[in-house]
Amino acid sequence: MQKITKPVQLFLLIALGFALWFPSVGDEFYVELLINIMIIAIFAMSLDLLVGYTGLVSLGHAAFFGIGAYGLGIFFGEMNQYSIWAALPVSLILTALAAVVIGWISIRTSGIYFIMLTLALAQMFYYYFFESKLYGGDDGMFISTKPDVNFGSIQLLDLGNEHTFYYFTLGILVVVFLFLVMILRAPFGQVITGICANEQRVRSLGYATQRYKLASFVIAGTLAGLAGFLEAAHTGFITPSYLGWHESGNILVVVILGGLGTLYGPIIGAVALVLLEDFLPDITEHWKIVLGMIIVCVVLFLPNGISSLSGKIFRIPSQIMKTILRG
Amino acid sequence: MEFSFYLIQLLNGIQYGFLLFLVASGLTLVFGIMDVINLAHGSFYMIGAYLAFWLTGIFGSLFLGIVLAIPLAVALGFVVERLAIAYLYKKGHLHQVLLTYALILIFDEAQRFLWGNDSHGVDIPAALSGSITLTDIQVYPVYRLFVSFVCIVIGVGMFYVIQKTKLGMTIRAGASNRQMTQALGINIERLFTIVFSLGVGLAAFAGMIAAPIDSLYPGMGDNILIISLVVVVIGGIGSIKGAFVGAMIIGVSSIFGKTLFPSMASIVVYAMMAGILIWKPQGLFKSA
Numbered sequence: 001m002q003k004i005t006k007p008v009q010l011f012l013l014i015a016l017g018f019a020l021w022f023p024s025v026g027d028e029f030y031v032e033l034l035i036n037i038m039i040i041a042i043f044a045m046s047l048d049l050l051v052g053y054t055g056l057v058s059l060g061h062a063a064f065f066g067i068g069a070y071g072l073g074i075f076f077g078e079m080n081q082y083s084i085w086a087a088l089p090v091s092l093i094l095t096a097l098a099a100v101v102i103g104w105i106s107i108r109t110s111g112i113y114f115i116m117l118t119l120a121l122a123q124m125f126y127y128y129f130f131e132s133k134l135y136g137g138d139d140g141m142f143i144s145t146k147p148d149v150n151f152g153s154i155q156l157l158d159l160g161n162e163h164t165f166y167y168f169t170l171g172i173l174v175v176v177f178l179f180l181v182m183i184l185r186a187p188f189g190q191v192i193t194g195i196c197a198n199e200q201r202v203r204s205l206g207y208a209t210q211r212y213k214l215a216s217f218v219i220a221g222t223l224a225g226l227a228g229f230l231e232a233a234h235t236g237f238i239t240p241s242y243l244g245w246h247e248s249g250n251i252l253v254v255v256i257l258g259g260l261g262t263l264y265g266p267i268i269g270a271v272a273l274v275l276l277e278d279f280l281p282d283i284t285e286h287w288k289i290v291l292g293m294i295i296v297c298v299v300l301f302l303p304n305g306i307s308s309l310s311g312k313i314f315r316i317p318s319q320i321m322k323t324i325l326r327g
Numbered sequence: 328m329e330f331s332f333y334l335i336q337l338l339n340g341i342q343y344g345f346l347l348f349l350v351a352s353g354l355t356l357v358f359g360i361m362d363v364i365n366l367a368h369g370s371f372y373m374i375g376a377y378l379a380f381w382l383t384g385i386f387g388s389l390f391l392g393i394v395l396a397i398p399l400a401v402a403l404g405f406v407v408e409r410l411a412i413a414y415l416y417k418k419g420h421l422h423q424v425l426l427t428y429a430l431i432l433i434f435d436e437a438q439r440f441l442w443g444n445d446s447h448g449v450d451i452p453a454a455l456s457g458s459i460t461l462t463d464i465q466v467y468p469v470y471r472l473f474v475s476f477v478c479i480v481i482g483v484g485m486f487y488v489i490q491k492t493k494l495g496m497t498i499r500a501g502a503s504n505r506q507m508t509q510a511l512g513i514n515i516e517r518l519f520t521i522v523f524s525l526g527v528g529l530a531a532f533a534g535m536i537a538a539p540i541d542s543l544y545p546g547m548g549d550n551i552l553i554i555s556l557v558v559v560v561i562g563g564i565g566s567i568k569g570a571f572v573g574a575m576i577i578g579v580s581s582i583f584g585k586t587l588f589p590s591m592a593s594i595v596v597y598a599m600m601a602g603i604l605i606w607k608p609q610g611l612f613k614s615a
Contacts, residue, residue, distance in 0.1 A: 057421055105601060109608045112364060112420065116560040117604055120597045123553060127593035245553065249366075249428045256425050286440050292432035299426045300414060 004181075004264070012264055019170055023163045031166055037274045038169045039230045042176050044254040044266030046223035049180060051252070052261030053189070054216040055196030056107070059115045059248050060122025061224055063102065064095045066243030068225030069232035070129060071095065073141040077238075084147035084159075088229060095225025096218055098125070103217035107210055119245055126243040140239035143232055159233065169230055173267075176223060180263055183219070192216050257298055259305030268306050331465050336586055337579065342471050344578025345478030349533035350551055351558040351570040352485065353526025359502040359565015361519050363415055366427040367407075368530055369552025370434035375400055375531025376538045376547065377442055380449050383538075389452045393535045397528060404527025408520050416519070431548070439545055446544035474536050481532075482571070489567060498522060502565045554581075557600045563610030572611060 004012075019038075023031050047061045071091035076082045106117045130138050146165070149157040159165050183189050191212050194202040203209045232238050241247065250273075258269025276294065280287035302308060354368045378399055382392035411430065415423045451470045458466035489495035500508040501518055509515045534551075541547070558577050562569025577596055584592035603611065 051421065057424070059424065105605060109604060112358065112564060113560060113604065113608060113610075115364070115420065115424070116556055117601065119553070120557060120560075120600045120604075124594050124597040124601070127597070131590050131593065133590075246549075249424075252421075253425060253428060256421060260421070286436050288432045288436040289440070292429040292436070295429035295432070296411065296426060299422050299429070303418070303422060 008264060015267075016174070020167075023166055028162065031162060033274065033278060035162075035166050035169050035234055037270050038173045039227050039234065040251070040254060040274060041267040041270035042173055042230070043224055043227035043251055044258070044270050045176060045180060045263055046220045046227065047251055047255050048260065048263060048266045049184075049223070050216060050220040051255060052265075053184060053196060054192045054213060054220075055199075056213060056217065057115050057252075058106075058118040058217075058220075059245060059252065060102065060118035060120075061220070061251055062245070062247035063122035063125045063243050064099055064221040064224035065228035065231070065247065065251075066129065066238075066240070067095045067098050067125065068092070068228030069238045069242050070135065070141070070228075071225070072147075072229050072232045073143055073238045074135060076147070077141050077143045080145060082145075082147055084149050087147050088226075091225055091229040092222055095228070096222045099218040099221025099225075100214070103214045103221070107213045107217065119248070122243060122248060123245060126240055126245070129243060130240040136238075138240060140237060143236045143238070146233055146236075165234060169234075172226070172230065176226070177263060177267075180223075184263075188212070188215070253295060257295065257305055259307030262305075262307050265305050265307035272306055335465060335467055336582055338467060338471065338475075340579035340582035341575065342475045342478075342578075343582055344575040345475050345482070346533050346537050347551075347555060347558050347578050348482065348571050348574035349478060350530045351555040351562070351574050352567055353529040354555050355559045355562065355565055355567065355570045356498065356502070356522050357526050358559060360498060360505070360522055361412075361416065362505070363412060364420055364423045364427065365412070365523075365526075366424060366552065367430035367434060368526070368555065369548035369550070370431055371400065371404065371527045371530040371548070372534040372537075372551045373438060373543075373546075373548035374403065374434065375534030376449075376541070376543050377438060377534075378531065379535035379538045380447055380543055381442070383449055389449065389539065393532070396535055397532060400531030401524050401528040403531075404524035405520065407527070408523040412523060413516070413519070434548070435546060442543075444545055446542050448542050449538040451539040468540075470539060474540070477536060481529075485567070494521070554596070557596060560610055561600055561603050563612040566610070566612040569610055569612035 019034065022034065026034075043061075043065055046064075047058065050056050050058055050061070068091045071094040072087055075090055076087045102118065102121045105121065106114055109117055129135055135141060146159040148155065149159060149168075157164050157168055159168060184193070191202060191207055191209075194207075195209050195212060199209050228242065231242070254269040254273050255266045256269070257272055258267065259265025276291055277287075280290050284290065298305070350368065350372055354365065357363055357365050357368070375396065378396035379389065379392050382395050383389045386392055386395070407430070411426060415426060451468075455470045455473050457469045459469060459472070460466050487495075489498060497508065497513050497518055500511075500513070501515060501522075505515065508518075554577060558570060558573040560573075561576065562571070562573030576599070580599060581592060581596050584595035588595065
């Protein structure tokens, strides 16, 4: 993967410091909002692995988010007490299985057909949950309580506490980010970025590209399931719209808005979109028009996303510095 | 009884298929010729329906409403193509998805702004409000037959334009090899503008004539968009023939799915698409 430059590293560390510090002073409402942002950031990073690094544009990624959420709702939603060590693996295994099935079918195609096939298969899951009476149908499901995080009989974390949940989500965000950096630096990452650049050539080097694409698809899907699990645990509520194509479109917007193929771009995109969605409705009732126009402007004027702005901002002072030093 | 029940379902399915064909044919041409994924295509269907509702309300006649609404829709298509879509020709699919997704947000909200959140209906014109008696208890509305008839006329007209006229020749040439067409001195940008505006016109027209049998509600464009994408992909991108066959398959199977397996109807359509793409990854009729 592309090396994360020094200014960006510094920026990420400052952001992490801010995130660690914020709950001690911030308003409860914004703590809640930041949890939301972090969950969306995890979801968006998982999609970035697929779209930005493997070159597979999926318009059905929300299916995995939703399956992760429903995995929690179906098996543990009515329980008064359950352990995260049981609930999280169930959600992750379910999403991984769904990703294997959807991925195995979709990666046979490419381009527009891949986009459409992921869309169609995700819609099948959406309609299944929307119409099935078993899991609440279009009313959705409630989750009565948050999972216990215990080690033996010792309670490690009390997720019922909003601040604990905040730090728990932040920890997962950091772990997912480092995990993705790790696999992208590993030979696996070299191969999938190679596939993104030129699949023919990678195949001619003797790599079974289909298997790598499937592996990338399953990893991305499972991480999206993790985000869905967190969302369901946080809000205590699931609706079929989690799986709908609007959600898939939205998360694609987050990734591209922030900057494709950067990993930190999707985090910036999540911050930008959630803040816009929080802030715009205060100005006008018809805020979606404004949001739509902002997205249009980003596509037209910042095709590489908001994170490319940072390069531009950092480049100017560093050039000034260079000229001064040389002069 | 049994037979006429199935006949009614079949007629409904065919009529739905025709409507899908109108929407999907524009979409497949924009896909095939311009290589642009237009997610906002369903919004034009919605806009057509609301324009018909609005103008019919003013003039008191659906026909007059439709006649006035068509030029408005085509003009809207022209403006959108020049302002936004024209920028996408040299961009990847990802930017197309993003920009047209933003257009959906804008159009959906504009619809709420202009016509509100309530769902509306348009009355069937008096001349076509009758029914044909099939058996003692079963009837079939004339308006649905009229819709099918109009779609057939337009389909034949489209076939004639595409197969027999110079414009159709350039469209076909553009669909099969864009660079070569350009090299032969065809103004491809102008062709794109025409194709896009006509595609918008077709989608909007489908919305207009469907207005009396479908209800108008916010976000109605989304459903038709997804179904038309399915039709286009099943038929093969860029193929009008494929769009027709795909529309009929989806139209008939979704109507039968709704009556025979109500709880699984929506899944049937997507399962069918997945099945066809596994069997033929490029769709039934690969673009000529």
